[in-house]
Amino acid sequence: MADALGTSTMRAALVGIDFGAVDFSASLEELALLARSAGAEPITTITAKRSAPDPAYFVGSGKADEIAQAATVENADIVIFNHALSPAQQRNLERRLNRRVIDRTSLILDIFAQRAKSHEGKLQVELAQLQHLATRLIRGWTHLERQKGGIGLRGPGETQLETDRRLIGERVKALRARLVKLRKQHETQRRQRGRNNTFSVSLVGYTNAGKSTLFNTLTKAGVYVANQLFATLDTTSRRLYLNDEVGSVVISDTVGFVRELPHQLVAAFRATLEETIHADLLLHVVDGSSDVRMEQIEQVNDVLREIGADHIPQILVWNKIDAADLQPGVERDEYDKISRVFISARSGAGLDLLRDAIVEAAGSARVSSPENEEQDDAVPNASDDDSTDDSDDDFGDRIPTSTPVGPQ
Numbered sequence: 001m002a003d004a005l006g007t008s009t010m011r012a013a014l015v016g017i018d019f020g021a022v023d024f025s026a027s028l029e030e031l032a033l034l035a036r037s038a039g040a041e042p043i044t045t046i047t048a049k050r051s052a053p054d055p056a057y058f059v060g061s062g063k064a065d066e067i068a069q070a071a072t073v074e075n076a077d078i079v080i081f082n083h084a085l086s087p088a089q090q091r092n093l094e095r096r097l098n099r100r101v102i103d104r105t106s107l108i109l110d111i112f113a114q115r116a117k118s119h120e121g122k123l124q125v126e127l128a129q130l131q132h133l134a135t136r137l138i139r140g141w142t143h144l145e146r147q148k149g150g151i152g153l154r155g156p157g158e159t160q161l162e163t164d165r166r167l168i169g170e171r172v173k174a175l176r177a178r179l180v181k182l183r184k185q186h187e188t189q190r191r192q193r194g195r196n197n198t199f200s201v202s203l204v205g206y207t208n209a210g211k212s213t214l215f216n217t218l219t220k221a222g223v224y225v226a227n228q229l230f231a232t233l234d235t236t237s238r239r240l241y242l243n244d245e246v247g248s249v250v251i252s253d254t255v256g257f258v259r260e261l262p263h264q265l266v267a268a269f270r271a272t273l274e275e276t277i278h279a280d281l282l283l284h285v286v287d288g289s290s291d292v293r294m295e296q297i298e299q300v301n302d303v304l305r306e307i308g309a310d311h312i313p314q315i316l317v318w319n320k321i322d323a324a325d326l327q328p329g330v331e332r333d334e335y336d337k338i339s340r341v342f343i344s345a346r347s348g349a350g351l352d353l354l355r356d357a358i359v360e361a362a363g364s365a366r367v368s369s370p371e372n373e374e375q376d377d378a379v380p381n382a383s384d385d386d387s388t389d390d391s392d393d394d395f396g397d398r399i400p401t402s403t404p405v406g407p408q
Contacts, residue, residue: 013076015067017059017083018049026292028055031082031104033208034258038111044074055155057096058089068097080107084260087136105262112265120182124247127175128265134168201240202276204304205285206296207256210319214285214345215253216407218354241353246362252276260298266306273326277307281361282314283354288342289323313365315357316340322347330357337364 012035016028032042048063057064058081071079078100085093085103093101102110109129116125203211215221219238237252254276276282284300286293297316304310321328321342328350331340338357343350 010040010077010314011043011075011238012172013067013074013079014042014044014045015059015073015079015081016047017053018047019051019053021325023259023292023295026295027082030259031080031107034104034107034111035080038107038114038125040078040080043076044070046070053083053089056089056092058083058085058093061096064093064096071097078102080104084262090136092306104260108265109259121180123179124265125177127172127179128262130168130175132262134172136163199246199365200279201249201251201279201281201283201358202278202279202284203251203253203283204300205256205317206287206300207258209256209285209287209296211256211285212253214283214343215251215318216321217345217348217351219251221253242362243360246359249358250361252279257300259295259302261299261303268304277312278308279312280365281358282309282312282359283317284314285317285319285345288318288326289320313361315361317354318342319345321349328353 004137014028014031014035016024016031018024021027028045028047032045035042046063046067048059048286050059051153059067067079070076076099079093079097079102081093081101083103085101090101090103094389098273109125109132112125113129116122203215205211215236216239221236221238223236236252239248240251241248282304284297286297290296301310304312315338318324318326318340322344325344330338330353333339338360341350341354341357343354345351
């Protein structure tokens with residue numbers, strides 16, 4: 001929720017349960033980064049191994065008591081689980097721990113609520129929050145129920161729980177209608193840009209992989225950059241001149257992905273993600289210095305598949321090669337197409353190779369689709385104007401491509 005953590009720094013106890021995942025340690029480190037990004041300070045981490053979640057407490061009653069003791073000793077204000085909790089599990093844990101408990105989904109929603117700046121971004125975050133809240137309404141104000149008899153004891157005809165559900169449902173309906181209207185506006189803009197036959201490129205990747213740094217280096221846009229998760233949410237687009245043959249392309253910086261990205265956010269941001277869906281090329285930015293880069297690549301591809309954007313031509317941009325002790329370079333696939341470019345967005349190493357890769361991709365797209373000018377209305381291209389900060393992240397269906405495999 002928007003105020004799940006509040007504005008002041010809170011002391012947080014982190015809880016992670018190992019169900020046998022190979023990236024368990026990396027997931028815990030990411031949880032700490034998420035907590036700090038939301039404004040909390042992790043003070044202790046409690047872990048355990050289980051084969052399956054406990055239906056009542058997710059962790060079992062014994063482990064719940066251990067968490068309660070650790071939270072009391074460390075004077076924790078809040079307990080954050082690195083998992084999605086059911087409404088019943090969350091309520092049971094709050095009673096047993098005697099303090100606020102939130103799960104990974106609520107934490108990410110809180111960060112998105114803090115970072116959304118554009119009108120559309122705020123609408124999408126509010127929709128995701130309400131959808132999440134609707135599953136966590138509890139029975140309240142039972143004195144208003146119509147179960148008691150007698151004069152003066154009859155309720156208004158519905159419980160407060162039912163009233164809350166109805167009000168949330170009405171608000172969700174209104175938000176969806178407004179987002180549909182914005183979606184139609186984006187489609188109109190894309191159709192017009194398609195008539196201009198402008199090649200569009202979207203930067204996608206795991207959060208904190210360096211997309212915004214790369215975007216700023218290429219376009220001098222001045223987008224906010226920070227060493228934190230989801231530093232920017234709202235999509236920014238700029239024109240980038242490449243050469244006389246290709247001219248300018250439109251390049252867009254998008255929100256970063258993360259493992260177990262809440263489905264509410266994916267659904268709510270679908271209108272935003274569609275801008276990338278209609279892109280001509282995806283530059284999949286990867287943190288080449290990360291030990292779990294291959295898992296992060298798969299997490300991003302999972303989201304791309306979920307939104308129907310897994311068939312857009314994609315180039316892996318292996319970023320942070322200076323930290324990974326790698327050299328600038330280019331790799332090609334079996335079809336002699338560029339599949340991976342090694343760069344450092346911070347130092348600028350390899351950016352000339354990346355520009356050449358975009359030029360090659362744009363040239364190939366024009367050669368393979370000479371009929372584009374005649375079918376602009378039927379197949380609009382996705383390209384943004386010089387400046388579009390409308391919280392848009394989109395990916396598109398075009399030519400199936402296989403995901404290149406990087407060095408281990």
